[in-house]
Amino acid sequence: MNGAWEILHGTLKHADFQRFQDYLATSTGLAVITVDYKGMPLTRHSGCHDFCRMLRDSPDYGDRCEKCDSFGGVEAARSKEAFLYLCHANIVDVAVPIIINELYLGAVMAGQVRLENDAESYAVEPVYKMTDLNRVFSQSKVMQEAYKRLPVMTYEKVVATAKIIETICQYMVKSPGEQLMKELTVINEMAASDKPLPASPTEDLIKPALAYIEQHYDKKCTVNALAHRCNISESYFSRLFCKQMGKSVPQYVCHVRVNKAKVLLLNSRSTIGEIAGACGFEDASYFIKVFKRETGVTPAVFRLTMWPSAEEA
The missing domain is CATH 1.10.10.60 (Homeodomain-like)
Known part of the structure; x- marks a missing residue:
């Protein structure tokens, strides 16, 4: 299976996905990154905001960020469409699944924004236990100020941007290339046999x-x-x-x-x-x-x- 992720990574590079991420982050104010099915980065983070960068680099909270990416991506894979959610730091993110031949390979994660109105009013739910931000801010005024600088967007704008990413992802993986198709054929044959496939991160x-x-x-x-x-x-x-x-x-x-x-x-x-x-x-x-x-x-x-x-x- 590792070959599939490597080929996907190569496909994204070939499609100049990194430049797409950078343009998207600059134009929308959203931070964007592409991760594999485990939530591990496949591309460089585009437009990562200071607060999230510090949180991800923290030994206390970095693993929570990766798990939110993983859980959000798998939930998007279940529904086969963009999934909007709150991360552990009460920040809005959206996961757009990358699915080829019914196989979930990863997701494009965008967000790091706060909603203009209360997230609960839009039924935006957290996917991980919430971090005590008051405790974080009491330990670091720098992080508190960085949190205040996070962009604030309307729910409608986040959803619209998610649809744009979803459309582009579908176009870019529609013809993944002969090598990837060959790899996926082998994987599908394994699934039909008694050979076990790697478990879903939520199983x-x-x-x-x-x-x-x-x-x-x-x-x-x-x-x-x-x-x-x-x-x-x-x-x-x-x-x-x-x-x-x-x-x-x-x-x-x-x-x-x-x-x-x-x-x-x-x-x-x-x-x-x-x-x-x-x-x-x-x-x-x-x-x-x-x-x-x-x-x-x-x-x-x-x-x-x-x-x-x-x-x-």
Whole structure:
């Protein structure tokens, strides 16, 4: 697969993508960079603003910037269109996916601006847990002043610019060249075989949350706490969790608890109330309701049906 990224990089160079980035940054005031599927730079940053440059160079926050680039790019790849979001520093960015033959290779990232109005009013959501900017500013007045110098744009202008980038990207990768097509053919053949392909950067993203739920199903599992364990924002975590698990967090937690309750019902003589408490349900009646919704029968009926001798023993 590494060959594909190298060929993509070569294709961008051949297409003089760097000059396009520089022109775009100068004309719009947006900072622009092209990254691979991991969020690693493929081109030089065009028009990077002072605040973001300092943040990216910081040992404390630089990795967060790369992860925001990665998460934003993959979210754009999922929707196959430009994705507008807030980075960890409450700055607006947009990711435009580079997709060839249904294969996500990277994204053009543009932004480093603040919206003229509140981002929440436009449903612009963060993709990573937010950095405490007050703490950053208290440590560095220079960074605080640099933040104030970030350009302020309207939501409509950011969206319009994203559409321009999207159109140009589609044109530039429409005919990627014989070498890239050959490489992609090999990759597609691998995908059709049993050979594993590199995982998406978000496939393992919710694993810390799943592991925590599995080990602490009897404890309170809030979306906020689980998102914090995965180092992403609450809204992005919820959306990603639903996509990958097919259930909301509360639904999934109940599902796990019911499965644990099944084991206790068949392998212990504990009462329904005791099992409810052991599995994290504060109320036995609610446990019975959830159990029936998940299985179609009450816990008592399940125990008798699956273990007929339980009542006789």
